[in-house]
Amino acid sequence: MTTRKELKRYNMANDDLCTLCSNPDSIEHTFLNCHNSMYFYNLTLRCFNGMHNIEIDLSGDQFVCYMFMENGSLSNLTPLQKCRLDILLVYQKQYICNCEVLEKNLNLDEFTNKIFLQWKLENYSTL
Numbered sequence: 001m002t003t004r005k006e007l008k009r010y011n012m013a014n015d016d017l018c019t020l021c022s023n024p025d026s027i028e029h030t031f032l033n034c035h036n037s038m039y040f041y042n043l044t045l046r047c048f049n050g051m052h053n054i055e056i057d058l059s060g061d062q063f064v065c066y067m068f069m070e071n072g073s074l075s076n077l078t079p080l081q082k083c084r085l086d087i088l089l090v091y092q093k094q095y096i097c098n099c100e101v102l103e104k105n106l107n108l109d110e111f112t113n114k115i116f117l118q119w120k121l122e123n124y125s126t127l
């Protein structure tokens with residue numbers, strides 16, 4: 001994944017500032033410290049919870065590395081919900097980095113459309 005820090009290092013950007021909040025950008029900033037990224041994580045997780053009528057709550061660290069940790073609230077997920085959450089968390093990171101590189105605003109409608117399409121593809125791939 002690429003942030004503005006890497007783009008600046010390779011002279012592909014004029015500055016290394018996060019396009020979402022104007023603070024110095026890095027992987028750590030994007031995934032742990034950027035308040036706009038964190039807001040987007042939580043917004044998409046609330047949508048996920050609402051769609052599946054569940055109540056998952058992840059901290060900032062858990063958003064980044066939840067696949068490697070035990071979380072009691074995840075043990076109640078069905079295999080389909082777990083698969084969808086895996087996809088959601090991977091695509092969140094990819095979408096946020098892409099928006100930063102392309103200097104686009106985070107757009108919940110655009111993101112959810114991409115997620116719904118990916119979930120459909122995952123369903124077909126398991127048939």
Ligand SMILES: [Zn+2]
Nearest residue numbers: 018020021034
């Ligand atoms: Zn930021």
